[in-house]
Amino acid sequence: MKIAPSILSADFANLKDDVSVVEKAGAEYLHIDIMDGHFVDNLTFGANVVKALRKHSELVFDCHMMVDEPEKYITDLKNAGADIVGVHLEATPHIHRVLSQIKASSLKAEVVLNPGTPVMAAAEILPLVDQVLIMTVDPGFGGQAFIPETVAKVAELAAYKKEHGLDFEIEVDGGINAETIKEVAQAGATVAVAGSYVFNAKDPAMQIATLKEAAR
Ligand SMILES: O=C(CO)[C@H](O)[C@H](O)COP(=O)(O)O
């Protein structure tokens, strides 16, 4: 299982150091939550922070866009050094066009599904994507409780992927800890985002090791 620490729970005054700690600890991705105060009731940061961190990290930059009109930000994210760009199915009526735009920019394309969105709502675009993010909390804030019903969605997606011979990562995001990671790993998730579990602890490196061990 790949671990994607979310900088939403990092120390914004010491981002460079916090990223370095999780990189040295063996995290594979850096999860970057971009929120616009419209799609979700919270504001974070944009491509400028991606660009600033890119100079200090070789991690895969996994950008989770929680924004309306996501097509507006793809070029800036590409130029800033993003690797994966995720778009909520709920954020655009033109998901196929936006994902195609991401791929045309030589970025990896991800579709993101809220807890209330059925997996099969994304069926038509699954052959196009490199990663599917199943939200295990409602998006907008770190530190929320894992929604247990989402585990069945991960299992449904993993079964569909196998049945249709598709190739994408299955990521989960929200409320991941040493217990919930076992459930999603068992269900077929291949990447786990963890924010508060990693950064709200004294030893983030130890938290990453614990997550990896639990997922095994
Ligand atoms: O997308 C997100 C919130 O919308 C974050 O990635 C997620 O909530 C991580 O935080 P935590 O692990 O503390 O739940």
Ligand SMILES: [Co+2]
């Ligand atoms: Co996220």
